[in-house]
Amino acid sequence: MKSLAVLHASQLVTLAGPKRARVGSELSELAIIHDGGMLIRDGAIVATGASAEIEKQARGAEILDAAGRLVLPGFVDAHTHLVFAGKRLDDFERRARGETYEQIASAGGGIWSTVEKTRAATEDDLFAQSKTHAGWFLQGGTTTVEAKSGYGLTLEDELKILRVIRRLTLETPLECVPTFLGAHAVPREHKAPEYLDLVVNEMLPRIVAEKLAEFCDVFYERGYFDLEQSRKVLNAAGQRGLKLRAHVDQLTNSGGAKLAAELRTTTADHLEKTDTEGVKALKSAGVQPVLLPGSVYALGSTAYPRAREMIEAGLALVIATDFNPGSSPTPSMSMVLSLACTQMKMSPAEAITASTINAAYSLNRGDKIGSLEAGKTANFAIFDCEDYRELAYWFGLSQTHAVYAGGQCVFQA
Numbered sequence: 514m515k516s517l518a519v520l521h522a523s524q525l526v527t528l529a530g531p532k533r534a535r536v537g538s539e540l541s542e543l544a545i546i547h548d549g550g551m552l553i554r555d556g557a558i559v560a561t562g563a564s565a566e567i568e569k570q571a572r573g574a575e576i577l578d579a580a581g582r583l584v585l586p587g588f589v590d591a592h593t594h595l596v597f598a599g600k601r602l603d604d605f606e607r608r609a610r611g612e613t614y615e616q617i618a619s620a621g622g623g624i625w626s627t628v629e630k631t632r633a634a635t636e637d638d639l640f641a642q643s644k645t646h647a648g649w650f651l652q653g654g655t656t657t658v659e660a661k662s663g664y665g666l667t668l669e670d671e672l673k674i675l676r677v678i679r680r681l682t683l684e685t686p687l688e689c690v691p692t693f694l695g696a697h698a699v700p701r702e703h704k705a706p707e708y709l710d711l712v713v714n715e716m717l718p719r720i721v722a723e724k725l726a727e728f729c730d731v732f733y734e735r736g737y738f739d740l741e742q743s744r745k746v747l748n749a750a751g752q753r754g755l756k757l758r759a760h761v762d763q764l765t766n767s768g769g770a771k772l773a774a775e776l777r778t779t780t781a782d783h784l785e786k787t788d789t790e791g792v793k794a795l796k797s798a799g800v801q802p803v804l805l806p807g808s809v810y811a812l813g814s815t816a817y818p819r820a821r822e823m824i825e826a827g828l829a830l831v832i833a834t835d836f837n838p839g840s841s842p843t844p845s846m847s848m849v850l851s852l853a854c855t856q857m858k859m860s861p862a863e864a865i866t867a868s869t870i871n872a873a874y875s876l877n878r879g880d881k882i883g884s885l886e887a888g889k890t891a892n893f894a895i896f897d898c899e900d901y902r903e904l905a906y907w908f909g910l911s912q913t914h915a916v917y918a919g920g921q922c923v924f925q926a
């Protein structure tokens with residue numbers, strides 16, 4: 514048995530607590546151990562406590578001296594579009610010049626340009642680029658991500674993306690939770706109804722049969738999929754045993770939160786335009802909101818979702834990067850923490866809970882990751898600072914010192 518003892522963390526931020534997602538004032542409770550230590554055996558956490566106590570149990574263990582640095586659970590990023598080909602630099606520049614999303618799309622940019630590049634890429638090319646993205650997440654202290662398909666929009670290309678997601682989990686240290694987002698956009702070669710038939714009758718059965726996805730997602734938005742179409746995709750996926758997530762109320766308040774509540778999706782994501790009624794609906798159905806401030810920032814908008822109202826309503830809030838080539842090209846959870854605090858008025862502690870333990874529960878993995886507690890996988894990050902608030906405070910600075918997944922070092926600054 515291989516043992517590792519982490520000693521002398523200025524703060525060991527354990528997030529130990531109830532075995533469920535945290536709500537209300539619980540979001541502020543990080544269960545910090547000062548001068549903390551952690552004993553790891555065979556990739557799993559055996560004990561956490563004061564360094565002096567852990568040292569006594571550490572006979573024969575390899576010692577990892579955190580030397581007064583901050584130690585946190587690996588971040589869990591519950592909303593990413595990690596697998597795609599190419600970049601959208603022209604879109605970025607056009608947006609800087611003040612062009613709108615519609616203008617950019619009609620000039621050949623937008624989701625469609627990424628679909629074309631992703632379709633043209635071989636599975637190996639796509640894997641190579643995605644592996645680079647995976648390395649960026651690890652570098653920022655993220656050890657688990659949710660990863661969506663949705664830039665293929667044909668049966669073969671959606672399968673290709675989902676197989677790349679599976680390979681990332683098998684061949685890199687980043688754990689990827691796969692989500693099928695065939696209903697991301699209507700491809701140019703189809704009208705919406707016939708494309709939906711393809712999603713429901715051909716893609717879903719094949720993906721479920723090959724066990725390529727745990728969740729199904731839909732982009733419910735004007736110009737993408739309407740209420741009936743979104744309900745149809747999610748119902749079909751639910752009947753086939755997939756859990757559900759949904760992109761809702763991003764650009765318009767179209768009752769997306771209510772749809773998520775009606776279908777009891779695990780999460781409702783974006784919610785920039787969700788109102789008080791929508792918040793109440795999410796609460797009554799136990800749906801977890803996933804807020805994506807990086808995409809609001811990168812689009813140059815100021816319409817951030819109402820995080821405070823959601824926390825006060827008792828929702829088990831999650832924050833994530835929405836990593837994608839168009840509206841949120843950042844893998845950095847530190848950046849998201851900063852935006853959560855400065856733009857959504859969350860406290861640094863709330864932001865950390867929302868990006869670790871609550872995110873883990875939203876991915877059905879709350880019993881394995883998201884906190885530093887005995888029995889959990891030893892996924893953790895060591896940062897070159899002393900206080901957890903520094904992660905959100907020094908924005909734009911990488912403070913990662915080292916990252917461990919399953920007790921193994923996967924990144925060292």
Ligand SMILES: [Zn+2]
Nearest residue numbers: 592594760835
């Ligand atoms: Zn998204």
